[in-house]
Structure formats: structure tokens, C-alpha cells
Amino acid sequence: MDEYIEANRRSWATLAADHYEAFKARLSHSESTLSETQRRELGDIRGKKLIHLQCNTGADTISLARMGARVTGVDLVPENIHYARKLAADLGVDDARFIESNVLEIMDKHDEQYDIVYTTEGVLCWLPDLHLWARNVFHLLGPDGYLYLLDGHPFFMVWDEEALPELVVRYPYFHKTADRGEWIGGYASEAKQAVNYCWNYTVGEIVTALSQAGLHIEWLHEFDWLYYQESEKQVEDQDGNWIFAEHRERLPFTFSLKATIR
Numbered sequence: 001m002d003e004y005i006e007a008n009r010r011s012w013a014t015l016a017a018d019h020y021e022a023f024k025a026r027l028s029h030s031e032s033t034l035s036e037t038q039r040r041e042l043g044d045i046r047g048k049k050l051i052h053l054q055c056n057t058g059a060d061t062i063s064l065a066r067m068g069a070r071v072t073g074v075d076l077v078p079e080n081i082h083y084a085r086k087l088a089a090d091l092g093v094d095d096a097r098f099i100e101s102n103v104l105e106i107m108d109k110h111d112e113q114y115d116i117v118y119t120t121e122g123v124l125c126w127l128p129d130l131h132l133w134a135r136n137v138f139h140l141l142g143p144d145g146y147l148y149l150l151d152g153h154p155f156f157m158v159w160d161e162e163a164l165p166e167l168v169v170r171y172p173y174f175h176k177t178a179d180r181g182e183w184i185g186g187y188a189s190e191a192k193q194a195v196n197y198c199w200n201y202t203v204g205e206i207v208t209a210l211s212q213a214g215l216h217i218e219w220l221h222e223f224d225w226l227y228y229q230e231s232e233k234q235v236e237d238q239d240g241n242w243i244f245a246e247h248r249e250r251l252p253f254t255f256s257l258k259a260t261i262r
């Protein structure tokens, strides 16, 4: 497993400087990189102690701080943590903290408890062990805390991305092994060629991992839009989400969930 994590660490590091530049430009002109949907679902987070898992170069972490949360970002990649601290300093967000860690090991080195564990947009697929991830989430939550997760819907993950909006099954829904990718990124800056590994999980596996770790799913929402632009054939809706018009109200592309301590 370690060689997969190492490959992903190297792979994401190639994007860190470009992401810093791209997110700095975005956050200099706009208050937030969070979508309307996320802001609505999170509600009022002023004063909440929040930990952001897989924070990349900290753009969403900074957006959450601007919403009034007391934030800590965690990412695997030292270059991401370096640029996250730089981005926060550049934008005058002085109280954001950043920790370099594999999220599957955070419970071994960090004992603080949080009101909110936040993790969104391209996260679960990088984790080789969902049960271990869920135990780490549980470890970070205080008694009234909750997890907020928003990610690609597992059913969306089966489609051949090059064929969409035509529906061609390319990846099995019931997937047990790592997928090797040759390219990384592309959603904030140009994609780079770098070997990486990812995993698909079913809806059942996600819910079961959280439940077995001691969490209670309060709600799980499914959406007919994607949170990023995958293809030129998508159109943007009024909330900044990306829709394939022919699949509107027909297929799930994104899901979010809130889980509390049981």
C-alpha cells in the first residue's frame, strides 16, 4: 500500500505550485472557492472548530476560515502544506493551521477533537482503506461533532469520461483493485503526467465504513450535477455546478452526506 501512497504524494506534488497560483488568483477576486450547495449545506459555521482533510493548497480551508470557522487543514503532500501556509499568509488569514499527514494516519499523531470534519471534491478515491479512513474521522470528532463529505457519486465513476455524455461503462462499480492513472489534476490548472493510483467505492461501502466506525448518517444527498467541469458538453447552473443537460434529473453525479457520532 505504501508504494501507492508514495506515488500519489509525488504525483500531487507536481501540481502544488500551479494550484497555489490558480487559487491565489481565484481567492483574490472572490470570497470563497466553496459552491453555493456546500455553503447552504454547511450553514452557519462561525466559531466552529473545523478540520479539513485532503486540503490541497488550502483554498477551501481559507474559504471556511472566511466563513468564521477556526480551521486546520491536513494534506499528504509537503509541497501542498507549504503553499497552503503561503496562500493563507498572502491573503491575511493568520489563524489557519496546516498539518502534513496521510489522513489514514492522523489519529496516530493528532489528538484534538473538532466540531466539523470537512472533506470534499475528489477525496475518497485517493484512499486505499475506507474503514481506516472512517476510524480516523471518528477519532477527530468531538461528542457533538459531525462529518461533512461531498464527492463524486460512485455511480458516476463507472462512465468512460471521454465518451460522456454518451454512457459507456468503462470502470466496474464493484471495484476491488487500484486503478493506475498516468495524469493528475486538471481541475484548477493544467493536468500533469505523473503515475498515480485511485480506488472506487460503492455507496454501500461508504455508508458501511462510517457506520461501523461509530458514525450515524443523518442524511445523504444525491445530485444530478458534477462539482467540476469534466467536458465541454456540460453547462453551468446558477449555483456553479456542471450539468449534462440530457442527464438532468436522470443520473447521479455528486453526493454529499452528514454523519454524526452515534
Ligand SMILES: C[S@@+](CC[C@H](N)C(=O)[O-])C[C@H]1O[C@@H](n2cnc3c(N)ncnc32)[C@H](O)[C@@H]1O
Pocket: 005, 008, 012, 053, 054, 055, 056, 057, 059, 060, 074, 075, 076, 077, 080, 101, 102, 103, 104, 120, 121, 122, 123, 126, 127
Ligand atoms: C482532488 S484534491 C482535493 C480537492 C480539494 N478540495 C481542492 O480544493 O483542491 C485531493 C487531495 O488529496 C490529497 N491526498 C491524497 N491522498 C491523501 C492521503 N492519503 N492523505 C492526505 N491527503 C491525501 C492530495 O494531496 C490532494 O491535495
